[in-house]
Amino acid sequence: MKLDEVQRIAHLSRLELSEPEAEALLPQLQAIFALVAEMQAVDTSACEPLAHPILFLRDLAQPLRLDQVSETDQRTANMRSAPAQEDGYFLVPRVLE
């Protein structure tokens, strides 16, 4: 991993890193990925990926709930922690000119 890659993934992650921050992160990420590289030695050609434990446990489907409205209108409560709002809508900077 190189410094420009740190900035590339920071952009993908919608994070802003100063140059000193990125420079401090680089050796840490390199050390972590050196450890991660040890995974390549394992032969997994006969192996299916496991996304979560229930898939390993049981082949049966997870329980599905009925597709029906269960929520009541919580708009006021849900808006309470909004950083900026107007008339019950979240305010964001203009996206379309």
Next chain:
Amino acid sequence: MSWHAATVALLSKALAAKQVSSRELTSYFLERIAQGKRWNAFLDVNPALSLAQADLADNILASGLGGPLTGIPVAHKDVFVTRGWHSTAGSKMLKDYQSPFDAAVVARLGLPDEENPTAAGMVCLGKTNMDEFAMGSSNENSAYGAVLNPWNPACVAGGSSGGSAAAVAAGLAPIATGTDTGGSIRQPAALCGLTGIKPSYGRVSRYGMIAYASSLDQAGPIGKSAEDCAWLLSAMSFHDGRDSTSLADSGEDYSRYLYQGWSESQIKNAAKPLSGLRIGLPAEFFAAGLAPEVAQAVEAGAQQLAALGATLCSVTLPKTKLSIPVYYVLAPAEASSNLSRFDGVRFGHRTAQYSDLQEMYKKSRSEGFGTEVKRRILIGSYVLSHGYYDAYYLQAQKIRRIIAADFQTAFEQCDVILGPVAPDVAWPLGAKTQDPLQMYLADIYTLSTNLAGLPAMSVPCGFNQNNLPIGMQLIGNYFSEARLLQIAHQYQQASDWHLRQPSEVA
């Protein structure tokens, strides 16, 4: 009366016998929290609300309708959203966040209402400190400062549920909730001399639990005894339609085996209650890197279980070392996705100055997240990005299946697996903060159970020469929580490590 030394089981008896009211108990612990601020165990308290809950609990008790947990105070890890208390997950991002609803765990343990008529009736004491978004093993990643270990204030309390562990160890709460994604219940419990259990994945609803890595996160209790943990877990686990990974048959009485022998025929053999139990010791859990004093205490714990009738055998979990890279690919990958919701639009921190949407996202997130969270988001984005997905993310998921299968092979030879929780006791504050990889490596004994989704617990089994607690880990097969708690309870009937208190807490 020193109620802070009492177990939940004892407090329950005292409430039933009317030796104390819930209001008196709640006031007692709120006062201890106020006097115990130096541990930095709590992020928010609301005494008026706690006392109002206690009064309701006293009414229920007076009417004779209470259950065993009615009126007993509990502290909740700040990862569970709560009405009436702030819910920050240890992050600056959620500094002012007020949840419009209670997490499933909070509601189930709290006072009964129309939505939860069978809730346990416990009183919330407040919210406990934690590593930001549960990412960390020392609680030093909290935006609100590290938690100090009640056994030695110069040492870490462990993490990420460090505030919950310190609160119980310092006698600020009789019991607390925690979450465990890679060891975050078991490791702080071990470092603070407490008992904690992470149940099988799917046992406890994740509804209202601020997500870190959804395929690994699981909630459980941290308390003073296996019996207390059994009671709390019984109240916490149920099928919840609001969590698609909540198991249909997750509710049960986890205390049902506590007072029984391991096998039916042994019920009357009081001296050897664990006859018939086969305990597997994985060679990989006792290899290089384990502190000699920890190894000694854990081996002594195993011998004590053998004295109670269990037989010991050696097993192998060959991919133990690889669980570290596998975890540190999968958990950050899931975290990078989960934490994308913090965009400064609907809730959470929004930066003061911005010219467009992109800049608002970037600055809000960069100001709101701490260093470790950013590090894990970056790792996650990288392993999921084009060109790396197969080599990192998919490869990690494949090894995850091998790790889960290795456990099943081991369980052909034994009923439970025993080993250390952590390679060493609590370390000095600041000792590992500059080297994240060193911190990750110390998670070696706890990560694999989360990857497999197995239940596991931490049981106090001794102290090192500096009087710092040591925990042993019991790992069971899927849904064997009641059996794990039984073994721990039988061990605790024959030992008193779990009841020791830090000298500063008496």
